Each structure stands twice: as structure tokens, then as C-alpha cells.
Amino acid sequence: MKADALRGHLDSLILAVVEKQPLHGYAIIEALSARSGGELDLPTGTIYPALRRLEKAGYLDSSWSEVGGRKRRTYELSSAGRNALAGHRQEWRTFAKVVSGVLGEA
Amino acid sequence: MWPTPPRTEDERMSAVDVYLADLRAAIPGPSWTRRDLLREAGDHLEDATDAYTAAGYTPTEAEALALRDFGSVDDIAPGFRDTVAIGAARRTAILLVLVMLPQAFLWDGGLELGASAHSDAPDSGLFHVLDIIIGYVGTAGALGALVALAVTAIGQRWLRIGRRTAQLTAAWSLATAMIVPIIGFTMLALTGGLTVLLALTALAFMAAPFALVALSAQRTLAAC
Numbered sequence: 001m002k003a004d005a006l007r008g009h010l011d012s013l014i015l016a017v018v019e020k021q022p023l024h025g026y027a028i029i030e031a032l033s034a035r036s037g038g039e040l041d042l043p044t045g046t047i048y049p050a051l052r053r054l055e056k057a058g059y060l061d062s063s064w065s066e067v068g069g070r071k072r073r074t075y076e077l078s079s080a081g082r083n084a085l086a087g088h089r090q091e092w093r094t095f096a097k098v099v100s101g102v103l104g105e106a
Numbered sequence: 107m108w109p110t111p112p113r114t115e116d117e118r119m120s121a122v123d124v125y126l127a128d129l130r131a132a133i134p135g136p137s138w139t140r141r142d143l144l145r146e147a148g149d150h151l152e153d154a155t156d157a158y159t160a161a162g163y164t165p166t167e168a169e170a171l172a173l174r175d176f177g178s179v180d181d182i183a184p185g186f187r188d189t190v191a192i193g194a195a196r197r198t199a200i201l202l203v204l205v206m207l208p209q210a211f212l213w214d215g216g217l218e219l220g221a222s223a224h225s226d227a228p229d230s231g232l233f234h235v236l237d238i239i240i241g242y243v244g245t246a247g248a249l250g251a252l253v254a255l256a257v258t259a260i261g262q263r264w265l266r267i268g269r270r271t272a273q274l275t276a277a278w279s280l281a282t283a284m285i286v287p288i289i290g291f292t293m294l295a296l297t298g299g300l301t302v303l304l305a306l307t308a309l310a311f312m313a314a315p316f317a318l319v320a321l322s323a324q325r326t327l328a329a330c
Binding site for chain 1: 196
């Protein structure tokens with residue numbers, strides 16, 4: 001899959017990986033890579049401006065906490081973020097259904 | 107002069123330290139925002155290096171791989187610069203709103219700090235013109251700051267903004283911060299009753315706060 005197609009949904013993907021528990025930046029990248037089967041190939045440093053943007057938009061809350069004996073900034077989903085994620089999922093299901101319907105089977 | 111002994115392993119800058127120094131140099135702007143981002147970047151690179159080391163790579167190889175994955179300074183710096191600039195713009199907008207809010211109360215309709223300056227003679231036509239202008243400029247300035255504040259915060263849910271938005275916010279704030287006190291002082295001078303005490307009051311409650319806004323706006327422009 002073209003990496004650019006995934007990059008366009010980076011915000012939604014970030015919200016999804018922190019849905020279950022707070023994670024710090026490196027763990028978010030690891031989760032994105034694992035859950036995308038390695039398809040999400042982007043410079044890992046690009047995650048930090050995205051995290052800041054989502055935090056200022058009110059979708060993520062951040063705090064400093066100890067992870068593995070080190071202080072790390074962790075991010076968790078806010079209630080607005082949960083609502084946004086639910087909305088993105090619905091949009092994606094509709095999109096996927098429409099495209100599948102049009103493209104059909106080979 | 108004795109030759110300088112070679113640095114020990116610990117004293118040489120690591121590849122990650124060099125990278126972070128280069129990244130820092132590529133991100134102008136307020137140091138506190140930049141410091142936070144660089145700290146997270148450093149933490150990330152430390153974790154990534156540890157992961158590669160645990161996978162069997164030498165420390166040097168692990169650092170190189172972690173840096174490769176993170177992205178070159180040319181690739182990463184633009185996004186970091188946008189983040190720093192937008193943060194600076196948001197703070198400038200907040201400052202302008204906080205400075206603008208009490209001005210009408212201080213000078214017109216509330217405390218009326220300038221009331222003592224009015225002589226028995228009616229105010230000149232120019233005074234009235236400036237009075238109208240400062241009203242519009244002040245209102246526009248405050249409204250613009252509120253819009254900028256919304257755009258740089260919750261607005262990022264729907265808008266992709268960057269340094270141009272930050273530049274516009276800074277320019278708007280700087281213009282307001284310069285025009286309002288200039289007109290205000292001119293109006294006080296036109297009354298014919300400007301005393302030293304009143305001038306000091308105007309400096310404290312008008313010039314100084316707007317000077318802070320102007321300084322913040324300049325720092326935002328520097329971050330862009």
C-alpha cells in the first residue's frame with residue numbers, strides 16, 4: 001500500500017493506538033508500525049508535531065510519567081478525542097463500503 | 107603549548123547529540139517550546155537506540171539506525187518549526203486579548219483614567235476622529251486575536267495551519283500593539299491636560315502592556 005495514503009490518516013491512527021492506554025511517543029510509533037504490519041513507513045520524528053497538534057486541538061491530554069524508570073511524556077485520549085475517533089471510524093467504514101461496492105471483485 | 111589529549115569515549119559528542127544540536131539550530135523561536143520538543147526527540151532517540159542495542163547492534167550502529175528512522179534534520183525541522191511558531195502565535199494572541207480587554211474600562215466608560223486631562227474647552231475635531239479610529243482598531247485587534255486563538259487551538263481539529271498563520275497573527279498583534287498606544291498618547295496630548303502623573307499612568311496601563319504584546323509578536327515572527 002502506498003505510504004502516502006496512510007500518512008493522510010495519521011491523526012486518526014494516532015488516536016486509535018492510544019485508545020486503550022496512555023503511551024509515550026516512541027511507544028506510539030512502535031504500535032503504529034506493529035498494527036499497520038510495517039506498512040506505515042514515515043520518519044518517526046514526524047509524530048511529534050502531530051501529537052502537539054492533536055493535544056492543542058483537545059483530542060489528546062499529555063502528562064509526564066515514569067516509563068521503565070525514565071520520565072516520559074505520555075499521551076492519552078480525551079473525551080473529545082474519543083468522539084473524534086468514533087467519527088473517523090464511521091467515516092472510514094462508509095468510505096470502505098462505498099469503494100468496495102464500486103470496485104467490486106476482480 | 108601542550109597538545110590537547112584526545113577526548114574520552116564519554117566526552118565525545120554522540121551522533122544523537124550532534125543531531126539534536128543541528129535540529130536545535132534549525133528551529134528558531136521561543137526556547138521553552140523548542141526545549142520541550144527537543145527533549146521528547148532526545149527521549150525517543152534514546153529509546154530507539156536501546157531497542158536496536160537490545161537487538162544485537164553495536165552502540166554506534168544502533169544510534170545510526172535510530173537516527174535513520176527518525177528522519178534527517180531537513181525532513182524533521184519544518185514540522186518542528188511549524189509547531190514552535192504556532193505555539194508562539196497562540197501565546198501572542200492570548201496576550202493581546204488579555205491586554206485589550208481592560209483598555210475600554212480603563213480609559214473610556216469605566217475608570218476613565220484620562221478624564222482629568224480634559225480642559226474646560228471642548229475636545230478638538232482631531233480628538234474625536236482619533237477616538238473613533240481607536241475604537242475600530244481596538245475592536246478589530248481584539249476580534250482578530252480571538253479568531254487567531256481559536257484557529258491555533260481548537261481550530262486545528264479542522265484546519266491545517268502552519269507558519270503563515272503564525273506570521274499573520276504576529277503581524278496583526280504587532281500592528282495593534284503599536285497603533286493603539288500611539289493614538290492613545292496622541293489623544294491624551296490633544297486634551298491639553300497631560301500631566302506627568304497621567305503620562306506615567308498611560309505608560310503603566312497602556313504602553314507597557316502593549317510593549318509586551320509587541321515583544322511576543324516579534325518573537326513569533328522570529329520563529330517563522
